[in-house]
Amino acid sequence: xxxxxxxxxxxxxxxxxxxxxxxxxxxxxxxxxxxxxxxxxxxxxxxxxxxxxxxxxxxxxxxxxxxxxxxxxxxxxxxxxxxxxxxxxxxxxxxxxxxxxxxxxxxxxxxxxxxxxxxxxxxxxxxxxxxxxxxxxxxxxxxxxxxxxxxxxxxxxxxxxxxxxxxxxxxxxxxxxxxxxxxxxxxxxxxxxxxxxxxxxxxxxxxxxxxxxxxxxxxxxxx
Ligand code: AMP
Numbered sequence: 001x002x003x004x005x006x007x008x009x010x011x012x013x014x015x016x017x018x019x020x021x022x023x024x025x026x027x028x029x030x031x032x033x034x035x036x037x038x039x040x041x042x043x044x045x046x047x048x049x050x051x052x053x054x055x056x057x058x059x060x061x062x063x064x065x066x067x068x069x070x071x072x073x074x075x076x077x078x079x080x081x082x083x084x085x086x087x088x089x090x091x092x093x094x095x096x097x098x099x100x101x102x103x104x105x106x107x108x109x110x111x112x113x114x115x116x117x118x119x120x121x122x123x124x125x126x127x128x129x130x131x132x133x134x135x136x137x138x139x140x141x142x143x144x145x146x147x148x149x150x151x152x153x154x155x156x157x158x159x160x161x162x163x164x165x166x167x168x169x170x171x172x173x174x175x176x177x178x179x180x181x182x183x184x185x186x187x188x189x190x191x192x193x194x195x196x197x198x199x200x201x202x203x204x205x206x207x208x209x210x211x212x213x214x215x216x217x218x219x220x221x222x223x
Pocket of ligand 1: 012034061
């Protein structure tokens, strides 16, 4: 059977991370999330993390050279050989072109780019209410509150708001998305790879749509 090589595209807070978790329950894919890789580098204080932190805190994109270097090794690694799920990359046309080159080198094709469509007002509501535990568990003050306000259900540690989830930074990240990332919609549409999903539905409904889309793609690949 053909490998699934997928990109999840959409504004910050559209549900890409949540749906990535669901897809990984169904499919054995290497999960490559540049935001997670960068946050880990920041937490470890590596040179890459030090370089990336100021861009991330300001809601800006980390420069393409940094990201492309980071992702190149990961795509070539053994576990990515049987299919991958890219979350948060590519975010610029330059990154998409670099990805095309890397895929050609590894003789791989993209299967699809799944776009989660959510209007800006909804994004602001979703992200500004997001709280995370030290272990990375994600809550929402309105939609998915912890049992005790401000405290992680599992380990009792205080929940925090990520610097880049503060309302002013969210608006900046949305502006950056519209300016630098949304041109990728046309880029992948022209290549016949784009699959649009209504990201305003409930996580379970979005999951069903994603599953339906992937099932169709797999059927088509087998013929
Ligand atoms: P995310 O968790 O995907 O929303 O990423 C958090 C932050 O990491 C972003 O706001 C950017 O500053 C940075 N970042 C993540 N992925 C990329 C990328 N592909 N290109 C540039 N910056 C990125």
